[in-house]
Amino acid sequence: MEEPALLTIRGLRIEGRSGDEWHPIVKGMDLTLRRGEVLGLIGESGAGKSTLGLAAMGFARDGCRISGGTIDFDGIDLRSAPESRRRGLRGKRIAYVAQSAAASFNPAHKLIDQYCESPVVHGVMPRDRAEADAVELYRRMRLPNPEEIGFRYPHQVSGGQLQRAMTAMAMACRPDLIIFDEPTTALDVTTQIEVLAAIRDIVRQFGTAAIYITHDLAVVAQMADRIKVLLRGEEVEEAETRGMLAAPREEYTRSLWAVRSFARAERPPATGTPVVSVRDVTAGYGAVDVLTDVSFDIHAGRTVAVVGESGSGKSTTARVITGLLPPRKGEVLFNGKPLPSGFKARSRDELRQCQMIYQMADTALNPKLRLRELIGRPAEMYLGLKGKALETRIRDLLALIELEPGKFIDRLPGELSGGQKQRIGIARALAAEPQLIICDEVTSALDQIVQEGILKLLDRLQVELSLAYMFITHDLATVKAIADEVVVMQHGVVVERGRKAALFADPKEDYTKLLLSSVPEMDPDWLNRLLAERSGSGPQA
Amino acid sequence: MNDIWRMIGQRLLLGVLTLFIISVVIFGATELLPGDLARELLGQSATEETLAAMREQLGLNDPAPLRYWNWLTGVLQGDFGMSMATKKPISELVGVRLGNTLFLAFYAAALAVPVSLLLGVLAALWRNSIFDRASNAMALTAISFPEFFVAYILILWLAQSGLFPSMVRITGATSMGELLYMAFLPALTLTLVVTAHMMRMTRAAIINLLASPYIEMARLKGMSPVRVVLRHAVPNALAPIVNVVALNLAYLITGVVVVEVVFVYPGLGQLMIDAVSNRDIAVVQAIALIFAAAYVLLNLIADVLSTITNPRLMHRR
Numbered sequence: 129m130e131e132p133a134l135l136t137i138r139g140l141r142i143e144g145r146s147g148d149e150w151h152p153i154v155k156g157m158d159l160t161l162r163r164g165e166v167l168g169l170i171g172e173s174g175a176g177k178s179t180l181g182l183a184a185m186g187f188a189r190d191g192c193r194i195s196g197g198t199i200d201f202d203g204i205d206l207r208s209a210p211e212s213r214r215r216g217l218r219g220k221r222i223a224y225v226a227q228s229a230a231a232s233f234n235p236a237h238k239l240i241d242q243y244c245e246s247p248v249v250h251g252v253m254p255r256d257r258a259e260a261d262a263v264e265l266y267r268r269m270r271l272p273n274p275e276e277i278g279f280r281y282p283h284q285v286s287g288g289q290l291q292r293a294m295t296a297m298a299m300a301c302r303p304d305l306i307i308f309d310e311p312t313t314a315l316d317v318t319t320q321i322e323v324l325a326a327i328r329d330i331v332r333q334f335g336t337a338a339i340y341i342t343h344d345l346a347v348v349a350q351m352a353d354r355i356k357v358l359l360r361g362e363e364v365e366e367a368e369t370r371g372m373l374a375a376p377r378e379e380y381t382r383s384l385w386a387v388r389s390f391a392r393a394e395r396p397p398a399t400g401t402p403v404v405s406v407r408d409v410t411a412g413y414g415a416v417d418v419l420t421d422v423s424f425d426i427h428a429g430r431t432v433a434v435v436g437e438s439g440s441g442k443s444t445t446a447r448v449i450t451g452l453l454p455p456r457k458g459e460v461l462f463n464g465k466p467l468p469s470g471f472k473a474r475s476r477d478e479l480r481q482c483q484m485i486y487q488m489a490d491t492a493l494n495p496k497l498r499l500r501e502l503i504g505r506p507a508e509m510y511l512g513l514k515g516k517a518l519e520t521r522i523r524d525l526l527a528l529i530e531l532e533p534g535k536f537i538d539r540l541p542g543e544l545s546g547g548q549k550q551r552i553g554i555a556r557a558l559a560a561e562p563q564l565i566i567c568d569e570v571t572s573a574l575d576q577i578v579q580e581g582i583l584k585l586l587d588r589l590q591v592e593l594s595l596a597y598m599f600i601t602h603d604l605a606t607v608k609a610i611a612d613e614v615v616v617m618q619h620g621v622v623v624e625r626g627r628k629a630a631l632f633a634d635p636k637e638d639y640t641k642l643l644l645s646s647v648p649e650m651d652p653d654w655l656n657r658l659l660a661e662r663s664g665s666g667p668q669a
Numbered sequence: 670m671n672d673i674w675r676m677i678g679q680r681l682l683l684g685v686l687t688l689f690i691i692s693v694v695i696f697g698a699t700e701l702l703p704g705d706l707a708r709e710l711l712g713q714s715a716t717e718e719t720l721a722a723m724r725e726q727l728g729l730n731d732p733a734p735l736r737y738w739n740w741l742t743g744v745l746q747g748d749f750g751m752s753m754a755t756k757k758p759i760s761e762l763v764g765v766r767l768g769n770t771l772f773l774a775f776y777a778a779a780l781a782v783p784v785s786l787l788l789g790v791l792a793a794l795w796r797n798s799i800f801d802r803a804s805n806a807m808a809l810t811a812i813s814f815p816e817f818f819v820a821y822i823l824i825l826w827l828a829q830s831g832l833f834p835s836m837v838r839i840t841g842a843t844s845m846g847e848l849l850y851m852a853f854l855p856a857l858t859l860t861l862v863v864t865a866h867m868m869r870m871t872r873a874a875i876i877n878l879l880a881s882p883y884i885e886m887a888r889l890k891g892m893s894p895v896r897v898v899l900r901h902a903v904p905n906a907l908a909p910i911v912n913v914v915a916l917n918l919a920y921l922i923t924g925v926v927v928v929e930v931v932f933v934y935p936g937l938g939q940l941m942i943d944a945v946s947n948r949d950i951a952v953v954q955a956i957a958l959i960f961a962a963a964y965v966l967l968n969l970i971a972d973v974l975s976t977i978t979n980p981r982l983m984h985r986r
Contacts, residue, residue: 185889190880218891231882236904236980245900246890281980 134202134304134337135161135184141196142179142188142361153179153192155361163304164335168352168369170342170384172575173546175358177341181307184339185222186214202304219246223298225327227310229290233282240278243297252301265296268333269326287438288319292326299330306331308340312347316437316602317646324350324648325659343575345384346648349373350655357381369652383577385650390580392587394612394628398427401464403563403596404449404482409458411448412620418444419620421458424613426564429590431597433611433628435604435643441620442600446566449598450482463563480510483557487569489549493541499526499552500537506559525555529585547578554585564596571606583609604647608632616640673983677973684965691961692744696737699950709948710753727753740954749955754947759955763937767959769839770929770936774921776852777859781921782914785864789871789910794898796876805872808865820858820931827854837934855932859925863917870913874906881905908975915971922967923960 142154154176161167169177179192186206188194199206201222206214218224223246226232234242244258253261259278266274269292282290291311298306311327312320328351331338340351348355348369355372357364357380365378376382402425412418419441426432434442447453449460451471460467462481468474483506486492493502500522507513507521523533529551541549550570557565567586571579587610589595601607607614607628614632615625616639624637635641645658707723708715715723724730728739743750749759788808792801811819828835837851878884879902887901926938933939937956944952976982 182889187889189885215891215893218889220891224886224889226882226886228882232886234883234887234901234905236901236978245887245892249896250891281984283981284984 131163132203133160134163134165135159136200137180137184137197138200139197140180140183140194140199142176142183142192143195144179144192150193150195153361154183156197157361157363159184159356161305161337161339163337165354166331166338166340166352168340168342168348168355169358170345170348170355171358171364172343172577174360176361177343177358178309180358181309181339181341182224184305184307185218185224187218216250219303220250220252220301221303222305222307223301223303225291225294225298225306225308225311228314229294229311230282230287230314232294233290235282238279238281239285239293239297243278243293243300246297247300250301258300261300262296265299265330266293268330269293269296270322271296286319288315288323291315291323295323295327295330299334299336302334303336305337305339308338308351310342313342313344317604317648318437318642320347320648321646321655321658324655327351328655344648346650346654349650349652350648357384373650373652390583391609395430397627398430400427402427402461403463404598405461405464406445406449407458407461409445409448409455409460411444411453411455411457413453417456417620419448419455422448422617422620422622423458424615424622424625426596426598428563428596429594430612431590431599431610432613432615433599433601433607434615434617435601435607436617436623437602439619440617442602442617443568444620445617446484446568446598446600449564449566450484451479476510480506480560481562482564482566483560483562484566484568485550485553485557485570487572489546489553489573490541492553493549493556495541498538498540502541502552503555503559506556510560521559525559528558528589529555531555545578546574547581550574550578550582551585554582554589558589558593562595564598566598566600568600569602570599572601572603579606580609586610604644616643673973673976676976677969680969680972684969687965688958688961692741692958693737695954695957695961696733696740699954700733702948702950740951744955744958750951752944752949752952754944754949754952759952762940762952763955763959766935766937766940769934770922770925770938772848773852773855773859773925773929773934773936774918776849776856777863777921778918780856781860781863781917782867784860785867786871786910788864789868790875790898790903792868792872793875793879793902794894796872801872804868808868811861812865816858816862816927817931819861820854820928823854823858824931827857835932837932839935852934855925855928855934858928858931859921863920867910867913867917871906871910874909875902878902878905904978907978911974911978912971915967919964919967922963 137157137159140154140157140159141152143150144153157176157180159167159180169180171177179189182189183194183199184201186199186201186209194207197207201217204213204217206217233239240259240262243262244255247253247258247261248255262278263274266277271277271289271292277285277289277293285293295311308327312323315323324347330336340348342348352369354366354368356366357378359380364380365372365376367377372381376385404426406422406424409422410417410420422441422445424432434445436442444453448455451467451469451474454469459469462478467478471479503525504518504522507525508518513521522537526533526536531548531551541552544552553570571582574582583606586597590597597610599606599610611628613625614628616623616631616637618639624631624635624640631640632644635644648654707720707727707729711719711723728736731739740750747760749763751757752759752762755762788804792804795801824835827833833854834851835854837855839848839851843851875898884897884901887897892901925936926942928934929936929938930942937959941953941956943949944956
């Protein structure tokens with residue numbers, strides 16, 4: 129005899145408004161969740177994962193509406209229940225953990241005040257008991273100083289700790305269901321492990337059911353009992369985790385799986401003068417040194433991946449190379465000749481040789497300019513192209529990044545998808561005909577399938593144009609895919625550098641080992657195994 | 670906490686520097702005013718000799734930098750000099766008027782600030798509702814009319830019927846109750862003029878925050894709309910609100926000239942108008958300086974308050 133489901137969603141339809149029109153986001157979704165079960169929702173952005181997750185709380189974001197279907201939570205019809213009834217459930221019996229804890233904690237209140245809000249307002253327990261309970265949960269989430277950390281403001285706590293504090297907050301009323309909306313996406317791999325382990329333990333301890341939303345297959349494999357794959361608001365397939373990993377039924381699911389396998393072989397070591405040579409650079413802001421004695425070379429036609437956690441000095445290194453941050457010590461050589469340290473002292477040609485592509489294509493492109501101008505400006509400014517020649521060049525560049533020139537040349541960035549915007553970022557960099565392109569986390573904001581397209585494009589361009597790439601990333605899968613050499617940074621120091629294959633096969637430094645072993649693998653036992661290894665106690669029973 | 674004191678110290682020094690620059694500007698500007706004080710005092714029939722003697726006596730023949738220096742050192746000791754027109758010490762003349770002006774300003778502020786903050790919060794809470802639209806429309810209507818027009822309308826409606834007096838006579842024996850009663854119409858006029866600005870800023874600052882992830886989080890924790898706005902939005906909206914309130918308070922002190930004239934209210938604004946028409950330069954200078962000081966001080970207070978309400982600045986990592 130099976131116990132009744134905790135959450136039953138049938139034929140759910142959700143619409144979003146753009147202008148005066150409503151268009152479907154979720155198109156007739158069914159979902160069943162039993163008590164204590166963890167369901168993984170996976171799909172690309174725009175698949176309707178978050179919308180579906182929020183609907184499980186009877187909540188639709190502003191500009192969205194639930195237009196059909198039923199949502200039954202433990203015998204309560206969330207669609208027909210009055211708002212006050214739904215409010216009484218939220219935070220108390222159904223809780224939510226948001227993607228960015230840093231943005232989702234109110235900056236004006238201490239963590240513990242925000243923790244206590246739900247239990248006190250919902251009348252679950254008085255303030256003093258809630259506070260004591262918070263300390264207990266902070267301890268279980270393995271936060272440092274559990275007694276004291278609650279009395280800090282959000283900006284005084286690191287991202288990984290905030291994410292754990294937010295999970296603790298979601299647990300405050302011991303809900304029956306928690307919606308985790310990409311809780312580790314914004315974290316470094318090494319931090320991600322701790323958060324994943326803490327979330328999994330606490331969900332198991334309290335027998336809480338959970339919906340775990342992510343676009344990372346390897347993560348969902350560690351967390352979920354069952355996985356549901358979504359595509360454009362519709363279900364592709366749903367299956368028990370191990371079964372799906374072993375034998376995905378649908379073509380789309382298999383394509384998601386396949387993305388991780390893209391990798392090119394490393395190219396043979398280059399000889400001759402490197403395009404860029406960073407020599408013993410020490411740099412920083414104010415009185416603090418962010419970089420100490422950083423050195424590495426980048427050769428034409430090769431990719432150097434710079435990896436490390438946030439704050440390790442990756443982007444600062446890029447700022448030194450581009451001249452945005454003059455170093456305190458050391459120098460940057462370009463084709464063997466020293467570059468002036470500040471960009472203002474560099475000649476136009478020196479500036480032209482080194483271009484950047486940014487993480488957020490959304491904010492890196494001026495939304496008021498058409499693609500013609502976005503790509504045309506560097507070609508006009510650096511190379512003096514005008515009129516017909518400029519037009520031809522813009523069209524060539526669009527063709528190069530695989531966007532049909534006739535269709536795209538007069539569009540605005542707002543009319544492009546995320547992947548297309550990033551392609552425009554690439555075209556803009558190429559327009560200057562540089563020798564070096566610095567790619568700063570260019571794929572981190574993109575879905576995996578789109579990522580693959582961008583990486584393949586960059587790879588093709590490198591071969592055709594003999595470009596040197598400096599690839600800043602915290603994603604080791606990207607490194608595996610595209611790098612020839614790897615520079616591992618921590619606290620502003622180069623910890624280890626070497627050829628990709630050698631470094632991945634046989635890392636020398638402890639930090640590199642930690643970093644490499646922290647990358648989630650598709651194996652559902654990976655997290656267990658890793659935690660067991662790290663605690664040094666052998667496999668758990 | 671030490672950071673706060675250091676900031677206050679720095680801002681005070683900066684404020685003093687600002688006032689010094691303003692004093693130069695004021696002195697320079699009054700130098701440029703046409704007219705001759707001696708002739709003004711002695712009338713058209715004065716002979717050249719008496720005029721020359723008068724100028725000598727008033728120190729008008731000294732070079733401008735010297736007169737500026739004498740004026741500044743006097744001001745620093747609280748001595749604004751003598752009013753040329755009334756032959757009284759300016760500090761005495763200004764003191765009473767300043768008290769009256771401050772009274773009116775605080776009276777109006779006590780009406781306007783709570784009303785506009787309340788309206789702003791309610792408008793944000795019930796945004797796009799009838800209430801929101803109506804209060805917006807009324808506030809905008811009030812701010813769109815010139816002050817004197819609002820004042821005369823109020824006189825027409827509320828003074829003609831004898832409900833409130835249209836003129837303010839303050840004597841030593843006037844009690845607080847009478848004062849509040851007599852100054853009601855000028856205070857109401859000022860309230861109507863400044864409410865729109867503060868209310869709309871409050872509304873905008875709050876609505877601006879309602880799209881934040883932490884507001885969505887509060888809603889997903891099952892908090893009521895009132896609690897979401899009061900506890901989660903307002904504390905983060907305080908900085909812009911405090912600033913606009915301070916600016917309007919400064920306006921209430923310095924911008925009341927027209928209203929004081931309409932209601933014959935014995936404040937600084939009226940004194941300044943009289944002084945300008947009498948060529949009583951020293952009085953104009955003194956009042957201008959007081960107005961400037963009011964601006965500097967209120968902005969300083971606003972900056973300190975918005976720092977105190979921001980935990981990121983108060984509690985560093």
